[in-house]
Amino acid sequence: MKTKPELTGDQIDALFDFVARKNVKYYDLQVELVDHLASEIERKQSEKPNIYFEQALQQVYEGFGVFGFEDFVSNAHRQLLIKQRKKWWCYFKAFWTLPKIFLSLAFFGFVFSCFAAFPYQSVVRANGVLFLGYGAFWMYNFFRNRPKIELLSNITTIGSPLESFFIWFTTYYSFLSNSIFPVWVVSLAIALFWINTYAEHETNAYFIKEQKQLYPQAFA
Numbered sequence: 001m002k003t004k005p006e007l008t009g010d011q012i013d014a015l016f017d018f019v020a021r022k023n024v025k026y027y028d029l030q031v032e033l034v035d036h037l038a039s040e041i042e043r044k045q046s047e048k049p050n051i052y053f054e055q056a057l058q059q060v061y062e063g064f065g066v067f068g069f070e071d072f073v074s075n076a077h078r079q080l081l082i083k084q085r086k087k088w089w090c091y092f093k094a095f096w097t098l099p100k101i102f103l104s105l106a107f108f109g110f111v112f113s114c115f116a117a118f119p120y121q122s123v124v125r126a127n128g129v130l131f132l133g134y135g136a137f138w139m140y141n142f143f144r145n146r147p148k149i150e151l152l153s154n155i156t157t158i159g160s161p162l163e164s165f166f167i168w169f170t171t172y173y174s175f176l177s178n179s180i181f182p183v184w185v186v187s188l189a190i191a192l193f194w195i196n197t198y199a200e201h202e203t204n205a206y207f208i209k210e211q212k213q214l215y216p217q218a219f220a
Contacts, residue, residue: 005045007038011053018057022069026152027218028211029076033069037061073152080153087206091199104195112187120183127190134197145208147218153207 007015015034024030040060045051064072095104114123147154181189212219 005042005049007042007053012038014053015057018061019069022061024069024073025150026073027147027149028151028153028215029073031215032076033072076152084203084207088199088203091202092196095195095199104191107194108187108191111190112184115183115187124186131197138201145219147211147215148220149215149218151211151215151218153211 012034015037016030019030019033019037024033037057037060040063041053041056044056044059045053061068094100111123114126
């Protein structure tokens, strides 16, 4: 019975070097590509025992087309964004179903009552300070959980506190700070903003946990 050829450790390392030279810098994509290349090379060597490793690699690589791994990377990036948005939507949607909808309504009522009890500008500015605090926490958490090896799923995150801050800052001081909207509208906007922020945080935490399970060596 003919045994299936298996690549050596040196050949696997050569595949990682090959993929890196083709401008695939993300470790999670490198692992996926190397696994695919190795399987295809072993299949070719099983069909043609006399074919050299380098010849088989070139033939498999040519199968990716004229753009090489570019289409694979672009598709992986697109699929990851879709996956992240679906996960974010699950966390966000949960606040509008029982029993969390009561928490959402309670939070809206709390913000609304703050506007009734304190000056408009004070509530708006206090919310801005809270968000700056969250932004600092997000940056700390991001760098604390940053892998030592670059992962596509690490740099592609849902939202950004800094990006959101500029949008929120512009909204506050261009519109909301002038009190041109009813208080209930501003209260709803703030409540939705924090629910959205929570969904972003939970989504990023989910993917960090997944990365650590799939690629522990990237965090070692």
